Amino acid sequence: MVIWIKIGDIPFAFFISRQIVELYLTGSNQGQPKESRSELIAVKQALGKQKIKASISLGSAELSISELATIRIGDVVSLNKRIDEPSAMKFDAYGTACEGFIGTKEDALAFRISRIED
Numbered sequence: 001m002v003i004w005i006k007i008g009d010i011p012f013a014f015f016i017s018r019q020i021v022e023l024y025l026t027g028s029n030q031g032q033p034k035e036s037r038s039e040l041i042a043v044k045q046a047l048g049k050q051k052i053k054a055s056i057s058l059g060s061a062e063l064s065i066s067e068l069a070t071i072r073i074g075d076v077v078s079l080n081k082r083i084d085e086p087s088a089m090k091f092d093a094y095g096t097a098c099e100g101f102i103g104t105k106e107d108a109l110a111f112r113i114s115r116i117e118d
Helices: 019-028 031-037 043-048 065-069
Strands: 002-007 008-016 054-059 086-091 094-105 108-116
Touching: 086 108
Parallel strands: none
Antiparallel strands: 002 008, 054 086, 086 094, 094 108
């Protein structure tokens, strides 16, 4: 069984085993609350395994239809941000979570956090 709750704009899923649901529905667990609680997973442990997709916004550009029609491999499209301006990290549809700068780490693109939203 999955129980969904929403705290602010962030949804959370809590998982309860089939055995616990059956014990609750049949009432066969009366007088044994410790056994039913032993099957539950701590909130921190359950949430720690949940994943949220993050995306980094580098900026945006506006192109005319004629520019878009003639775009070729190797063309450069200038974005509306300077290289020394921070980028935003967003989690799914929940808005900006933090800001930072794009860089590299061990031959991969990376994001260094400089400010966290409240």
